Amino acid sequence: DVVMTQSPLSLPVTLGQPASISCRSSQSLLYSDGNTYFNWFHQRPGQSPRRLIYKVSNRDSGVPDRFSGSGSGTDFTLRISRVEAEDVGVYYCMQATHWPLTFGGGTKVEI
Amino acid sequence: EVQLVESGGDLVQPGRSLRLSCSASGYTFDDYAVNWVRQAPGKGLEWVGFIRRKAYGGTTQYAASVKGRFTISRDESKDIAYLQMNSLKTEDTAVYYCTRGLSAFDVWGQGTKVTVSS
Numbered sequence: 001d002v003v004m005t006q007s008p009l010s011l012p013v014t015l016g017q018p019a020s021i022s023c024r025s026s027q028s029l030l031y032s033d034g035n036t037y038f039n040w041f042h043q044r045p046g047q048s049p050r051r052l053i054y055k056v057s058n059r060d061s062g063v064p065d066r067f068s069g070s071g072s073g074t075d076f077t078l079r080i081s082r083v084e085a086e087d088v089g090v091y092y093c094m095q096a097t098h099w100p101l102t103f104g105g106g107t108k109v110e111i
Numbered sequence: 112e113v114q115l116v117e118s119g120g121d122l123v124q125p126g127r128s129l130r131l132s133c134s135a136s137g138y139t140f141d142d143y144a145v146n147w148v149r150q151a152p153g154k155g156l157e158w159v160g161f162i163r164r165k166a167y168g169g170t171t172q173y174a175a176s177v178k179g180r181f182t183i184s185r186d187e188s189k190d191i192a193y194l195q196m197n198s199l200k201t202e203d204t205a206v207y208y209c210t211r212g213l214s215a216f217d218v219w220g221q222g223t224k225v226t227v228s229s
Contacts, residue, residue: 037214041156048208049148049156049221060217092156100174101146101158104142 002095003025013083013109021107022075023093029096030073031071037096040069040078043106044089052091054099086109113137113218115206115209118224123199129148131223133209137153140190141165144213147183149205150222162192163213177203200229 003026013019029036040053051060056076064080080087081096088111095105116136119131122136122146133145147159160173171183181196205220 039214039216041216043156048221049216050219051215051217054215055218061115090155094156094158094216096216099172101161103156103158107157 001100002029002098002102004095004102004104006091006107008107009105010104010108010110013080013087013111015085015111016082018070019080019083019087019109020111021078021091023071023078023104025076025095027098029056029095030074030075036072038076039094039096041092041094042087042089043072043092046090049092079099083109113211115211115218115220117207117209117220117223118142120207120225122226122228123229124229125199125201126169126198127170127227128195129199129225131207131225133192133194133220134213135190135192138211141187143194143211143215145183145185146212146216147192148208148210148216148219149203149225150208151202151205154205157193159207161213178210195226199225201207201227203227 005024007022029038040055041049043049057069068079090106090108114136116134132137146161160183162171180198185192204227209220210216210224211218
């Protein structure tokens, strides 16, 4: 199975300051069709996860442009340019290139 | 509005069965695969299984932890996907979410809670 390793596990942030989360996979996530099936999700307490970024760097509709995704192969990063209060919660990375699909363990972002 | 609504969660004893439903609306159900994901209390997300579109055979894949015990199916006439859970174990206790797409996971339901306990 592809292991997704997120760091840090916990990320104290300051409002208005940048933040970044790393996710590393144990195998390359580049699929034979040329796509990299890697997503980022955000989950607030008591809520369902919400997709933020798909295929590494594509921001979902309605996601603020302070969020950006980058990376390739086995190393990926989610960046928040200026943290806002609503950004607290847990962030998960996920790969859908290899079966079984796997999630990272999560990064808890708190002010 | 595109929406997924899970139902069927309950308190059940170990070894018993339960069927969860995922009702889709606001989009053409036939055009998308459906995944099930679960989250144990205080834990992270775990992929459970997946069913392809009927046009691609409606085939399924499962996580090793549930393979042989859980079965995913879909009913295009009702726009519903099902998760049949047999031989439930205490470690199956979780909130179960359905989500859309083979790799998209772009729409999630609100989740339904399953508690396996004697």
